[in-house]
Amino acid sequence: MNSAAPRTAGQDHLWSVDEHLEDILATVRPLEPIELNLLDAQGCVLVEDVTVPVSLPPFDNSSMDGYAVRVADVAGASEEFPAVLDVVGDVAAGQADLIQVGPGQAARIMTGAPLPPGAETVVPVEWTDGGLGEGPVTGMRARSLAPEGAEGQVRVYRPAEARAHVRAMGSDVKAGDRALDAGTVLGPPQIALLASIGRGTVRVRPRPRVVVLSTGSELVQPDEGLGSGQIYDSNSFALTAAARDAGAIAYRVGAVVDDAEILRSTIEDQLVRADLMVTTGGVSVGAYDVVKEALSHLGDEDEAGSGVEFRKLAMQPGKPQGFGSVGPDHIPLLALPGNPVSSYVSFELFVRPVIRTLMGLGDVHRPRTRATLTTGKALTSPKGRRQFLRGEYADGSVTPVGGAGSHLVAALARADALIVVPEDVESVEPGAEVEVVLLR
Template sequence: MSSAAPRTTGQDQLWSVDEHLDDILATVRPLEPIELQLLDAQGCVLVEDVTVPVSLPPFDNSSMDGYAVRVADVAGASEEFPAALEVVGDVAAGQADLLHVGPGQAARIMTGAPLPPGAETVVPVEWTDGGLGEGPVTGMRARALSPDGAEGHVHVYRPAEARAHVRAKGSDVRAGDRALEAGTVLGPPQIALLAAIGRATVRVRPRPRVVVMSTGSELVQPGGELGSGQIYDSNSFALTAAAIDAGAIAYRVGAVADDAVTLRSTIEDQLVRADLMVTTGGVSVGAYDVVKEALSYVGDEDEPGSGIEFRKLAMQPGKPQGFGSIGPDHTPLLALPGNPVSSYVSFELFVRPAIRTLMGLDDVHRPTTTATLTTGKALTSPKGRRQFLRGTYADGAVTPVGGAGSHLVAALAHADALIVVPEDVESVEPGTEVEVVLLG
């Protein structure tokens, strides 16, 4: 991460959404790569291409339980005139010493077992009598057939082409191929591929550690009992969940009371496990806006280059914002408003891109599209502010959910998109094409 402090401007400057985001992304840097065990690397981003050391599969193997045979020995086989072959033994998955299949012979073979020398194809057990001499075996009888057979012979009732039911060596990936590209996010399928080609560890950028805390003496832990004038703390839960959804390892800190000394101490205690800190509440102009009181300084002799700058943004909701770095490692800190909708919208616009940048991803933003506004009346928006309204998106249309109030949590819970109204637009009529941020 950069040690440069955010640029200092007057508190009265009105920042645009883009200016604030650009300042954040210019400061935050991808985390340094580390080597991790496969399961620890889930959700992380590869920093180098992974090359296949051995082909997959590493040998020709059967895709069916059946018999490995020569093509000529089953040519013309039918129900009326089956091919009778000598069973010379069994080939099981993982078997090292392979028997040889000669003319007029067959080897009983299991799924995943290597194709034995001399064999050219595999006939499924359902095409045979299973060595019982009683016609084709089917269903449960085929699956329950003893691998020991009965008389050392098998009758095959259908011909098979060369290499039928055979998985060829290297048919998945070949030695020397690029298995995964740098920049790939490792999910379960990618972890499976790495394990399949023998990789025990992989070099990745770690998932960022994000500490989330809310501020306010009125906040109560869910499950507790509300007193007069108190509300449940929802912001820290929403933002912690959002950080996890963005790819981070998130730590939620219980709500901190409106005391600047306590808040500053709590933040400093949490720095040891934070690549990014997020606070919510206490950033506007009230008498008890303790985040500003605790953190609005621009460096000191012990922490040069540190400091949190509090800004006004030309947006609704989310006008008050704070950003900077704190502590000896210049850990980025984003201070978000306390109203639930303002807090969540601010996270999507500013914190999520910061997390994705720390991960080393190229595309850090939510996808956007255009959609037709479907609503019974025109939307209004304050002049000079970029407004973000909650909405539901489907089939190229978006419908507003709830009103513009920044406290409407219930409406937010039903939204899957943000409707963007530009700064120079004060009214949007139904049927208008609007920009939409898709929330997943």
């Protein structure tokens, strides 16, 4: 079960933002862990500590192309008096059978190759004649390790300390060390580490599958022509992108016409691939708000605990909200208002924390900070409503962008923060300190 039924408080109850969010998060549980291949686990949260089974690197190896030698054999080497050593063979990366390096000898070695027995250090090829019987290797010749074969000599023009240019076994991580802690989000570096220590699969909480659909007979898909009274469907694109940004695998269904039966059928069809359903539009008090009609009766006696409750919140934008669970598996569903800004702000405040909770993350909220309000005039806010205004944040200051209208998509595209005006504040003067939710 992913979700339990929400609390009920009567139709006239005005919920605070915090009450609504608390109620949502109290009923949503993290997804059950599964074993995934490494690349499939990208973006997922690790549910167990990972211990290193084998040291990394697993053997002493060369960090340079050059020659593996004994320290005493190159001590005092110089341009005028080079050390002349017999080349006894080659050591390549991945080579299993290693040659022995004795007194007065050198083994030609490649980057990443194991340090052969008897060798104590590596002399870079640039410090030698490359086995060519000439001066130090430079330029293009520095990228070639002399003629093939194990015979011949090499002149070394500089001394080397013990274990110079040698990557020690276990210098990255040692067997028995903890490689990653439970709770780690697996990004490219973490996946690289897991692969390096031989882990092909890992136990994680999967990325939640979020299905997004918008409602409204007036909605038209981008690239189609607009008829009279029609607008393009932007909400389903915005929320699908936002869900992916939050870490989910998101599926965009698109616009559903204002028909309760069609909407109910569409939602039921999508439940098979959903850990979370998000709808936008049709949740206020209009005659055609079919989301209420469809979802209020989606649960039945065979699905005890299912159902969606519609609420009024003390916030602007985003006063009408819906929350509950649908289907036999009690998939959580959040019904957001249809105005673009209301929809996006509601997503950031309520849906994103749900996605992060399903992922099993500890911190599910956007970061917040305090900032100085930079504006030419005071901000006004309705009494008793927590207002979220779009803003641009930089260097401890925030500037409002656009107005308070919940349809202003262009201003939303410029915003990287939400300016929070508390319920008991009706005016905020320029230069005042305000709370800011950072969106990027």
